Amino acid sequence: MLKVKKDKINGLIGEFLKDYLVFAPVKDGSRSKFKKITDPAEISTGTVKSERSPKDVFFPQSEVLFEYDTNGVRISDNEEKPYLLWGVRNCDTKSIRMLDKVFGNAHQAPDKDMYKDPYWKKKYDTSVIFNFACTAPLSTCFCNWFGGGPFDETGSDVFVVETDGDLILKGVSEKGKALLEKLSVTIEAEKKDEELAETAKKKAEEMMSKPTDISNLFEKLSTVWNEPVWQKLAAKCVNCGACAFICPTCHCFDVSDEGKNGRGKRVRLWDSCMFPIFTMEASGHNPRGNSTQRVKQRVMHKFNYFMENYGSHLCTGCGRCIVVCPVNFDIREVIKGILDHKIKEKVQADV
């Protein structure tokens, strides 16, 4: 393991800024979000995840796919430097890896040659993620339900632990290891540093609440489609997009053409299954016309369909949706509500 002394961190980021576009949590009003930085002083990592997730970096809320005018179509292809994400927490690292399954590396069996999104791949494929350990997880963090934890390094390129302001770095992926080798400001970490990291890990893990066992969730969801539990769980949801837009894994989008007088652009925009027009058909019919149906879709997509298609839950337990929901629709309670729901034996009809 390598170490960067606290007074060398800015120098390290300075080095990165030469070869990479560096994205890091930056304060935006009272909340923090991932932004491209030009100066290490802009960074505000804190001890836990940023309020806005880093999904915006690869999958921005609005992205121009192409512009057009009477002379034809233009796709902007300004050659950019590769992306480096600094200060990502493990729930978000995993989210980005999940999104890559959808956009970049669609491995949805059996068709391995499914569409791969060039806009995603251009940014993602050469990117490096510096995953920071969470030294003070929040009470809403429940990554441990999904097998994660504040010091989980799965999916990282480089894993970072902060100890007394110094950074301990560990190369995890081949890409991460290769990058660390090139750095000049690092020194070898000592035994003492590794012990400090170990203590921080214990402390952080103790802060986590006991996980709920969700090993049955997928199967249970496959059996509750017509159950009244949905009405009960969904009653308070007001169908805004706060949860989906703040979520690092939600990835539904809409495409909008914005133009007039023979010129314009096609934009890809975040969308949410919570919005009534998400499924509105041209005829005026809406197959998910009420709130309960839409809440069901959100839960099914996260904890059933995605598992079926990609082999994991579409949630990393970051807890952001719990914090932002205006009516305290707590996804943990919803999961528990589903798991606890007892399906009444169907009374056999007399034949």
Next chain:
Amino acid sequence: MLQELKDTVKKILEEKKADIVIGWKKGTLPGIATPLFMEYPEDVGELIFDHTCRNNLTSYLTKDKRKLSKDHAKVGVIVKGCDARSVVLYAVENQVKRENVFIIGVHCEGMYEKKKLRAAAEGKEIFSVKSSGNIVTIKGRDLEKSVPEKEVLSDSCIYCRYPDAREYDVFIGEPRKEVDVPEEFSSVNEFEKKTAEERWEYITEEYSKCIRCYACRNVCPSCYCNECFVDQNNPQWIGKTPETTDSIIFHLIRNIHIAGRCVDCGSCVTACPVEIDLRIMNKKVEKEIRERFGYTAGLDINEKPAMATFCEHEKQDFIMS
């Protein structure tokens, strides 16, 4: 008071004065209660009323294509002063029949604002918020701090003229009359003193943070259109991107749509995940309506809404000049 409230709701359900009653129960996070839908007398067990019951529950009367109002002949709802005004607004605007709502008024001491609590906690995570007298004690990770209540009360509550319902079927305790609040528009007055450039800068700065999640609109009792203008795409009225120009259009049009209709319940302010100052423009519009038309939303069930009537004595300088 809570016991009396519980007993009242229980009785209402037993006597079928309402088929369902909406109230609040303890939420999973400190400082935020969560809506509770009570259909059976035993459901009142979880009912609470305290400084965390921010949501204006009357919005459920019109949300989701008025499902609740269609499914139940009579819906009971527990209301603070601002919430009660929303029911009046619904009746005035012919959205819900007054007789189909059973209004249960409670004595409101004001709601705490998430953002202010966090500021008081210096950004540390909050585990519990307790109040006794006028002192609020916040406990959190490496944190225990007491602050005067006024520091964490939401602005809507500090400057509230009608803390108790004026329109109700039953009131728990004795409702207070209108409170005199000379400072009611102080934030707007301050804002008006700025130059046009400064005001524009403030507004663009705030709205540039918007992620267009529409939580503000969806919790708002006054935003009940079956199809909001932002959702229409044929024709499409506004750009759908979160660019500042598009977001400003969304907010300014919403401001105008709630002119003379906003009850300053503060639900939108609390709902916003990026904590935009939504109140300043709401209040500005409220002040305009008060000054021009002498109208305040949700006070009188027999008065025509400001934007739906015309009277020759109205100030018309915007046309003349």
